[in-house]
Amino acid sequence: MTRPASSDGGVSGTRVRPARAGHGGRRPGTSGARGAILEAARHEFATSGYDAATIRAIAARAEVDPALVHHYFGTKEALFLAALELPVRPGEIFAHGMATGPDQLGATVVRSFLTAWEPPENRVRLVAMLRCATTNDAAMGLMRELLARDVFGPITTALGLPDASLRANLVGTQLIGLAVMRYLGRVEPIASATVDELTVMVGPTVQRYLTGKLG
């Protein structure tokens, strides 16, 4: 997620070999390359799994030199975390929901979550996450880390209740299941329901998990 401090010009000039003849016109190290690498990584992780996905294959798909991938992301592990970064920032959604009104928190969380996942290009992350997590223990560990740091941590901190991490987990179960059924499984009728409809139906569940009586 963090980006090296050096400018793209410097990267392009000092670290990256120029596109070589016979390699199909690799992109130079412009800022667009970073996005192309992330997109290529999501595709490779989703189609090949964590073990089989290589920096070399990701670089080839992004049409950049492998050295640029290493420069931007360092290790395959770090690239995995960056590529699968959630399209939502739970901390921000949460802050927004609290500002809008604590009784609308559940609806805000559900709407923001669905809106972020709706674009088809974001769904490939879900497939990549699940595929890597089901096939590789290291990827599963990274996923757990990502969820703890970017999802459950911020929500737990914001809630500030003794059972906040359990509440955050419960919200996770509902939202992950919704994403799996709607975007991965495309199970009907949930796949064709609108975001508005789902917000009304699932919002109260999330609201209770966050602020209601659990026991």
Add this chain to the structure above:
Amino acid sequence: MTRPASSDGGVSGTRVRPARAGHGGRRPGTSGARGAILEAARHEFATSGYDAATIRAIAARAEVDPALVHHYFGTKEALFLAALELPVRPGEIFAHGMATGPDQLGATVVRSFLTAWEPPENRVRLVAMLRCATTNDAAMGLMRELLARDVFGPITTALGLPDASLRANLVGTQLIGLAVMRYLGRVEPIASATVDELTVMVGPTVQRYLTGKLG
């Protein structure tokens, strides 16, 4: 799921070649072989994915002749559905819940679902399902069929409400997400919560999805 009418003795006598020397003592076609094939199939689908899993490899792992696999299950597709058969029978759970008391339906469904998935040997089905569904469109189609026939169909029929299939889908989102977080991701603290605790926390969600006001 259906089993051929012919007896195991007949199978063993007429369709299955005897264990061959040099193949490590394959099991004869006893009734235990069917279970061994299913267990082997779950392992192969979970570790290799749908495409790479072969009848030959499954037979080798089960220590039976490939002909016996074909005899019991016919196609790889049918074997996949049989191997991934849910460890719960939603129709039965539902009937039991309605008998116990309609206001306890959510709690009964959650408790039965969790109890069925608790044994570690059942979790491999979850991994196999998700791995195959994320890597193969045909497997995803089969999964969708399985859910429609064995989960959403029976619940929809039992509920008998105009929006019953949507309600069944919503229950599915909550339970699938719970299984993914607890059994696949082993995310804490939900992974260490007891079945009793989860039943109390998640039961009301399922209850509302089944019988409550959704809009």
